[in-house]
Amino acid sequence: MKPLLPGATLGVMGGGQLARMFVHAAQRMGYFTAVLDPDAGSPAGRVSHHHVQADYLDEAGLAQLAGHSQAITTEFENVPAQALARLAGQRPVAPAAAAVAIAQDRAAEKAHFTRLGIACAPHAVIVTPHDLAAVADELLPGILKTARLGYDGKGQVRVRSRQELATAWDQLGRAECVLEKMLPLAFECSVVVARGHDGAMVHLPVQHNVHRDGILAVTEVFDGCLPPAQAARAVEATHAIAAGIGYVGVLCVEFFGLADGSLVVNEMAPRPHNSGHWSLDAADVSQFELQVRTLAGLPLVQPRQHSPALMLNLLGDLWFAPAGAERTPDWAAVLALPGAHLHLYGKLGARPGRKMGHLTVTGATIDAVRTTALQAAQVLGIAGF
Ligand code: ATP
Ligand code: MG
Secondary structure, eight states: OOOOOOOOOOEHHHHHHHHHHHHHHHHHHHHHHEEESSSSOOOTTTTTHHHHHHTTTTTTHHHHHHHHHHHESOOTTTTHHHOOOOOOOOOBBBBHHHHHHTTOHHHHHHHHHHHHHOOOEEEEOSEEEEHHHHGGGGGGGGEESSSOOOOTTEEEEESHHHHHHHHHHHHHTTOOOEEEEEOEEEEEOOOOOOOTSSEEEEOOOEEEEETTTTTEEEEEEEEESSSSHHHHHHHHHHHHHHTTTTEEEEEEEEEETTTSEHHHHEEEEEEEEEGGGGHHHHSOOHHHHHHHHHTTTTOOOOOOOOOOEEEEEEEEEGOOTTEEEEEEOOOHHHHTSSSEEEOOOOOEEEEOOOOEEEEEEEEEEEHHHHHHHHHHHHHHHHOOO
């Protein structure tokens, strides 16, 4: 592919915060941007040169996006794969619909990992009542997850017994599900990889993630933040997963580290990931610039982390006092802290659990970073870590 140079227009399906940060990266490099999102107030739609306000399967909207754009990417995996396939008839689309379709479906995703010989949690796919009855006892206690459309721990129920499993499946509308054995996690981590049209790959350093209530809360990235052998295996597995589907674009793979030294793959996201946001402030090439480069067919260079980093997610909860009254977080106090980098996504309504922004803290050492991050957490009312 001949590179699309700055001056071209890059399109993105979806207008949330990931698209907004893609748009910012593209515009900084001199590209024009087009966003398709049905919401008039979408975070990316509001900052893009073009905003096509249409549903993801709207023919006229898709034609308009393709008309504006020389190449098109996606910001979330629940964009219907047929919409991407439809766009691919007119313009280069990365990642491809087929790769996104795998990531949209936990059962297909696990089959892909298994095919490559990469261990995932013991699990069973549940489509029929017969599948439910046939579940092995070893899978309990477990987590029942809808095969499609889950995010931030939504569409998941923890179950201890067969009775709870049956109730949970009813609760999830008897949709296709995956039951995963509950694993004793020593840590969670993720790897962001970028793969070009020519198969070249670069990646960000392995990220150590802490989730609260199924939602990412804290990511730390510094030399030695994870056991080196498991970190190296995570990078190797991520490369194999991307290459195994001929992936083009930015891909993030999430892993579980277990106490016995083993590593288990959890899931993948066919796009930049919340756990890679630190790269905007602490690496010389961010995950969003990598997305621009892969889409435009530009060379990929290995990003260099220039500072230890800690990212705190800013959820809508912070906009409410303990008694429930609305408030504005004390941004001035946070910005008084050296090394604190504030990112807010321009979302209008704060709701508990809604991702409103993130704060990256950088510093000379990880100890300095943690001290500052704890101060910021205290100012904002985020639990310590
Ligand atoms: P997101 O898309 O926001 O990453 P999700 O809704 O797709 O999240 P998962 O990544 O499947 O959800 O799970 C969310 C969190 O729940 C995990 O990061 C982990 O903390 C916990 N979890 C999930 N599966 C298991 C498991 N099999 N054993 C132990 N903990 C688990
Ligand atoms: Mg996850």
